[in-house]
Amino acid sequence: MKNYQLYTVEDFIRDEDFQHWVQGRSSQELFWLTFVQQHPEKQAAIRQAEQFIRAASVAPERISEAEVRREVERFIETAGAFSLPPVPVSEQAADGEGRVMARLGWRWGMAAAASLVAVLAVGWYFYAGKSAPPAASLAAVPDRQLVETTNDTDHPLRIVLTDSSEVLLSPKSRIRYPSVFAEQAREVYLTGEGVFSVKRQARPFLVYTGEMVTRVLGTRFVVRAFALDRKISVQVLSGKVSVYKHKPEQTPATKEVSGLILTANQAAIFEKSDGHLTKTLVANPALVETSSRTVDFVYDEVPLPTILRELESSYQIPIQFDEQSFAACNVTAALTSESLYQKLDLLCKSVSASYEITDGQIVISGRGCK
Structure with a gap:
């Protein structure tokens, strides 16, 4: 039985079980995730060993x-x-x-x-x-060495980048990134799906997925870009990102790009067929943690505009409506366990209104109350 509690960085690097876990070929994913959580004093050694193993898999640079x-x-x-x-x-x-x-x-x-x-x-x-690998596999990648990690398992693979950002790489997905990020930007290349938790820094973090680029400073978001899918999607869990179509003349230092700004619970959909980029909402918006008081969503004869503003603040999603028309609509309801869309369905039914999602916002329409 190996005593991993006594392992040094060198011991982890030499351990085949640890190597297989880092490379996504281990059947002991739960063991390693639990070990990292239970032994925080080993996190530094594990991270150094993990980065060394990933850097060792860098493909040799091809000379023309x-x-x-x-x-x-x-x-x-x-x-x-x-x-x-x-x-x-x-x-x-x-x-x-x-x-x-x-x-x-x-x-x-x-x-x-x-x-x-x-x-x-x-x-x-x-x-x-x-x-050398086929040229097609390195399309749109700058002429420099990249670390490549492919998740061939049936469970997500956690990757820690050199800037301490983390990526939860989904099965059948691949990510490429430099062993050391450049000074002007942090650039990674994704095929498949990954959940990114990016450390905030002055230099931007860019995720390239085919023709689309996601640019952030520090936030948490999901990118889905499988080769066989007809769409590429970006879902923001917290913070703010910009999404735009990649053009060869653009560089990480480009100040102005034509794209979309996404905030929490918003998503961008890129159609591969026609290159159309649209903004919408995620399938199941989640409550956004804030320092303000906790809302219980229990109302007794409360004006509808007040309820809608609380929903807007709690989910960080813009809600557009005619405040004057709905000012006289008082609502009594307990909306504690419903999803956002279920809450909206109940509220709209109570005042004979309807809602739709347009450009990442909720638009409520109706005659209001007299």
């Missing part, structure tokens, strides 16, 4: 044929241009023939070395080219 050719030509030119310092006349007279032979031998050696470098470089290039 043009780059190899330039380096070889530069080496040969340098070798050809190099010359030994002039030999004093007295020395030339003493051993001229031997020194000339030494010069010729040195040049022949340099030429042979240059040829050897050229052969090795070209041979390495073709070997690397055959072993």
